[in-house]
Amino acid sequence: MTAQQLDSNGRLRHLLTLEGMPRPVLEDLLEKAQACHDSAIGRAQDGRQALAGTAVCTLFFEPSTRTRSSFTLAAQRLGADVMSFDASTSSAKKGETDTDTLRNLEAMGVRGFVIRHPDDGAVARLAGVVQPGTCLLNAGDGRSGHPTQGLLDMLTIRQAKGADFSALKVMIVGDVKHSRVARTDLHALRALGAGEIRVCGPANLLPGADDPVLAGCTVGDDFDAMLDGVDVLMMLRLQHERMSEGLVPSLEAYHARWGLTAERLRRAASGAIVMHPGPINRGVEVTDEVADGSQSWILRQVANGVAVRMAALQALLG
Ligand code: NCD
Numbered sequence: 084m085t086a087q088q089l090d091s092n093g094r095l096r097h098l099l100t101l102e103g104m105p106r107p108v109l110e111d112l113l114e115k116a117q118a119c120h121d122s123a124i125g126r127a128q129d130g131r132q133a134l135a136g137t138a139v140c141t142l143f144f145e146p147s148t149r150t151r152s153s154f155t156l157a158a159q160r161l162g163a164d165v166m167s168f169d170a171s172t173s174s175a176k177k178g179e180t181d182t183d184t185l186r187n188l189e190a191m192g193v194r195g196f197v198i199r200h201p202d203d204g205a206v207a208r209l210a211g212v213v214q215p216g217t218c219l220l221n222a223g224d225g226r227s228g229h230p231t232q233g234l235l236d237m238l239t240i241r242q243a244k245g246a247d248f249s250a251l252k253v254m255i256v257g258d259v260k261h262s263r264v265a266r267t268d269l270h271a272l273r274a275l276g277a278g279e280i281r282v283c284g285p286a287n288l289l290p291g292a293d294d295p296v297l298a299g300c301t302v303g304d305d306f307d308a309m310l311d312g313v314d315v316l317m318m319l320r321l322q323h324e325r326m327s328e329g330l331v332p333s334l335e336a337y338h339a340r341w342g343l344t345a346e347r348l349r350r351a352a353s354g355a356i357v358m359h360p361g362p363i364n365r366g367v368e369v370t371d372e373v374a375d376g377s378q379s380w381i382l383r384q385v386a387n388g389v390a391v392r393m394a395a396l397q398a399l400l401g
Contacts, residue, residue, distance in 0.1 A: 084207050095398050097210045097219045100228040101270045109237070109274055110246075116238050116387070116394035122160060123390035130393070134163035137400050139195040140188050143222070144170040144181065147199055149361050149385055150222045150231070154197045157392035163400075166193070181205070182212050189217055195400045196220070203227040218399040220392075226263050231395055232360055233267035235387040237275060239380050240315055242387075243356045248272070252312050252352070254281040256341060257319030257368060258288040264360045265319055269296050283309050284319075284341060287330055306341050313351040318343055318359045318368045334367050343369045348378060356380045 085103035090096045095108065121127035139158040141151055151167070158165045168188065170176070175184060185196065195218050198206045203225030210219045223229040244251055253272055259265040259282055272280055280300045282289065289304070290297055303309055325331050343357065357369065357379045365371055374381060 084204075087207060087210055097206075097221075098230050098395050098399060099207050099210060099219070099221050101230045101233045101267050101274070102228065104230075104270070104274060106274050106276075109234075109271065112234055112391070112394055112398060113238050113241060115398065116234065116391040117241070119390040119393040119397075120387070123157065123393050124386050130161060130397070132162040133397055133401055134158065134161040136164070137195065138164045138166065138191070138193045139197065139396065139400070140193045141165070141167045141197045141222070142185065142188070143168065143199045144175065144205075145199045145201050145223070147222065149388060150199065150229075151197075153385070153388040154220075154222060154231075154392045154396075157389050158195070158197075158396055160389070161393055161396060163195070163396070181209065185209055186212065189213060194218065195396060197222050199223045201225060220395060220399065223263055226261055227266065229263040229267045231388065231391050232264050233271040234395070235384055235391040236264075236268050236317065236358060236360070237271050238387045238391055239358060239384045240356075242383070243380060244314060248275045248277040250278050251314050252279040252281065253277050253315040253317065254283060254309060254313045255317045255319065256283045256306060256343070258321055258325060259284050259319065260288050260290050261322060261325070262319050265317075266296050268317060269300070273299065281309050281313065285331065285337070288325065304340075307347070307350075310347060310350045314355055316343060316348070316351060316355060316357050318357065320360065320362060321364055321367050334364070338367050342367060343373050345370065345372045345376065348373055348376075354378075358384055361385070 084100050088097045088099045122129050141154055155165055197220045199222040205224045206221040221228055221230055255265050282300045282302045283306050286304045331337050359381050
């Protein structure tokens with residue numbers, strides 16, 4: 084996939100995954116995103132015409148709130164013509180394949196596609212059928228990847244803790260096994276040289292010990308024992324399907340062992356930050372007090388999402 088997303092000069096052609104992305108490419112995107120920050124949140128006007136005349140389509144085969152709206156806003160803030168396709172109200176309902184849908188929109192002159200899909204590897208597969216010059220951005224595929232979420236998470240950590248991650252202790256907590264966010268963050272944290280990565284959650288919701296995504300991580304299910312000295316706490320959403328699958332006994336039982344409370348947060352490093360990709364189940368992964376407290380960077384992650392998506396769209400289509 085790395086070969087597919089970089090051209091022979093090492094320039095980004097599609098944004099499919101952070102797995103294997105060279106550190107300089109990652110850092111360059113983060114610096115560009117930081118430079119877009121004020122424009123992204125409406126405080127500055129620079130770059131407003133950078134993609135004027137370029138058509139971008141958000142093509143979502145799965146629901147989304149933050150990712151879709153922030154990609155839309157990012158493309159609009161760059162002056163692109165933005166259209167949106169929602170599988171639940173389109174010909175996908177009549178059985179049209181995703182490839183045909185994509186090719187039809189491409190025939191209308193769309194050059195950038197932001198795609199969310201329930202299948203692992205779907206965006207890379209679709210990248211194999213588009214014309215040269217058409218760019219695909221993965222907005223989350225199956226359990227595999229969510230590169231712009233990984234980038235916005237890294238940008239948030241840089242803003243809070245500085246660009247040198249070598250002394251940082253970062254912990255990812257929750258259903259790591261089914262989380263494309265966790266997988267993506269793990270690739271990015273390793274590429275950026277994070278000092279220590281801890282992965283914690285119920286044993287049946289952690290990837291197998293032989294899964295390369297856990298390489299170099301400290302892994303365990305005892306949240307209380309693993310909190311000591313942690314600088315960044317990345318809490319993951321507990322997906323409702325895990326309850327119906329019987330993987331979690333009850334929300335209360337989950338919260339009691341893996342929920343982040345103010346009391347637990349006091350045991351992390353002083354100045355630790357709390358992150359969550361959203362949507363939050365309040366009272367399950369985090370209490371209201373923590374989600375809305377002074378150590379929460381959750382809404383800053385959302386703001387950074389617009390900046391990162393502006394940077395990614397410009398890197399590919401600019
Ligand atoms: C995540 C996703 O859909 O991958 N949300 C998001 O994009 N911010 C995480 C989740 O739904 O658990």
